[in-house]
Amino acid sequence: MTIAVTVNTSWNIYNFRMGLIRALLKQGNKIIAIAPQDDYSKNLVEDGCQFVPIVMDNTGSNPFKDYSLYRQLKRIYKDQKPDIVFHYTVKPNIYGTLAAYELKIPVINNVSGLGTVFLNKGIASFVAKKLYQKAFSHAELVFFQNSDDHQLFLMEIPLPNLQTDLLPGSGINLxxxxxxxxxxxxxxxxxxxxxxxxxxxxxxxxxxxxxxxxxxxxxxxxxxxxxxxxxxxxxxxxxxxxxxxxxxxxxxxxxxxxxxxxxxxxxxxxxxxxxxxxxxxxxxxxxxxxxxxxxxxxxxxxxxxxxxxxxxxxxxxxxxxxxxxxxxxxxxxxxxxxxxxxxxxxxxFDEQIVINQYLKHLSNIMNQLQAE
Missing domain, CATH: 3.40.50.2000 (Glycogen Phosphorylase B;)
Structure with a gap:
């Protein structure tokens, strides 16, 4: 199976996701790491991933740059043909999911914290929530890291059919x-x-x-x-x-x-x-x-x-x-x-708890899609 992992920095993938990625690689899966290039990108390749760089504005909310990210990810997903995509952080969660949906590629998203979208009010927050609603309506599964975030997200963004589960963060390798x-x-x-x-x-x-x-x-x-x-x-x-x-x-x-x-x-x-x-x-x-x-x-x-x-x-x-x-x-x-x-x-908070949850849901989702 080919699994894409899309995040806002290579540093994030290497520091927080490698336990899961190594478990997936051990099963014989191909992992495509998609993120902006930084000092950690080479580490991902050394650990067995294929690395595909993207350009992402992590701090702003410029609609033209964000549309460019959507187009980048759609092109990469079309070229690489992953069987499923794991998204982390806000922009991959939103624009990656929209891109994958256009290509009929299933996704698992991870909300690691609600952040400024929910801490602040205003037009930017309103637009972000609408984008979340549109994107997440096409996700096979969304992981949240605590029950408060889970409850608040679904209270402010109605998604009655969304499949969700809780994870203890990225876990820790004890x-x-x-x-x-x-x-x-x-x-x-x-x-x-x-x-x-x-x-x-x-x-x-x-x-x-x-x-x-x-x-x-x-x-x-x-x-x-x-x-x-x-x-x-x-x-x-x-x-x-x-x-x-x-x-x-x-x-x-x-x-x-x-x-x-x-x-x-x-x-x-x-x-x-x-x-x-x-x-x-x-x-x-x-x-x-x-x-x-x-x-x-x-x-x-x-x-x-x-x-x-x-x-x-x-x-x-x-x-x-x-x-x-x-x-x-x-x-x-x-x-x-x-x-x-x-x-x-x-x-x-043992990392193995996180890995087991991913492997269980991944197997269930792929079996269900194959049966349809």
């Missing part, structure tokens, strides 16, 4: 993450995220400043890529000011977050909404307590008081109070919290 002890008496807080407002970066900076007044020996770190072209990107000047004033230490970006998590006491993500945040799964798998917001996608990764703490969305004061709680906890309690987090990941 063999790549082992528990490490929390080292040192100093409390080190680490936030890992793309530096945009929706991730709660500004609240993290404010909470750090508040906590430092009470616990001056605590340390705050920020790891992630600046995104100045994003409509809600955090200006570099704000990050530099916080770094220069010793509120946070900005660590830049990295391909390997494990060493940074291992040196941290607690991982913080005060995001406004997520699908299933990979950084929190990785933190818990390594045995670190978590502080995150009590919102869709984030709250599922935390068992309140047992594996971490939940704070109010967009509330720096409440976030600071939860950070203070971690500052006051003895090492033994933090270690127990981390151990509980690892057990939660093993029971609910």
């Amino acid at each position: 063999s790549e993450f082992s528990v490490s002890p929390i080292i040192g008496e100093e409390k080190v807080f680490l936030m890992i995220a793309r530096l945009i407002k929706d991730k709660g970066v500004l609240e993290y900076l404010e909470a750090a400043e508040l906590t430092l007044k009470k616990y001056p020996k605590s340390k705050f770190q920020l790891l992630g890529k600046l995104d100045p072209n994003h409509a809600r990107g955090i200006p570099e000047s704000i990050i530099s000011e916080a770094h220069n004033n010793s509120i946070v230490k900005y660590l830049g970006e990295t391909d390997d977050v494990k060493p940074y998590i291992e040196k941290a006491t607690c991982v913080v993500l005060p995001s406004y909404r997520e699908g299933t945040p990979r950084t929190l799964l990785e933190a818990a798998a390594i045995g670190r307590p978590i502080i995150t917001t009590n919102v869709a996608g984030c709250k599922e990764v935390v068992s309140e008081g047992e594996t971490g703490l939940l704070c109010e969305e967009r509330n720096a004061l409440d976030l600071s109070e939860k950070i203070n709680t971690i500052c006051e906890m003895p090492q033994k309690e933090l270690s127990v919290m981390g151990k509980n987090g690892r057990q939660l990941i093993e029971s609910k």
Whole structure:
């Protein structure tokens, strides 16, 4: 079977989808990875995929560029003749599905988070929802990563015949993450995220400043890529000011977050909404307590008081109070919290759960289509 996997970056495919892709390759399937070319494109080829580059504007909503994406994908699908396409991220989900439908190619879509379309109102959000409705009416299956996203999506976009299922994000390969002890008496807080407002970066900076007044020996770190072209990107000047004033230490970006998590006491993500945040799964798998917001996608990764703490969305004061709680906890309690987090990941977020769901639905869909 030939399976196309279409995503907005090669980096995304390589970092989040390779467990599934390797399982599909092991079964003897041919995998066509379709994404904009970046430093990870060659890795996909080395791992056994055929790579087809596309041009995609990931930040804008220009209808001419988006129509160009639709035409690109339709041409590629026509040339490559995949038996089925897996789509991830907003534009492939919409324009890839419309292109595949024109060619009568079945698709499985994955909504990894509702994002700005549902966080914001306005004409762009209205148009995006209409496009979702048109595209998803032709999907064989849509995976959602949490029940809140699933419910809200179908409440705002009526699709009574849509076949859906839930996945625990992209899952995590537990063999790549082992528990490490929390080292040192100093409390080190680490936030890992793309530096945009929706991730709660500004609240993290404010909470750090508040906590430092009470616990001056605590340390705050920020790891992630600046995104100045994003409509809600955090200006570099704000990050530099916080770094220069010793509120946070900005660590830049990295391909390997494990060493940074291992040196941290607690991982913080005060995001406004997520699908299933990979950084929190990785933190818990390594045995670190978590502080995150009590919102869709984030709250599922935390068992309140047992594996971490939940704070109010967009509330720096409440976030600071939860950070203070971690500052006051003895090492033994933090270690127990981390151990509980690892057990939660093993029971609910193992990558194999995701792979098994895909393989089951893929088999059912292809058998059903062959019977028609």
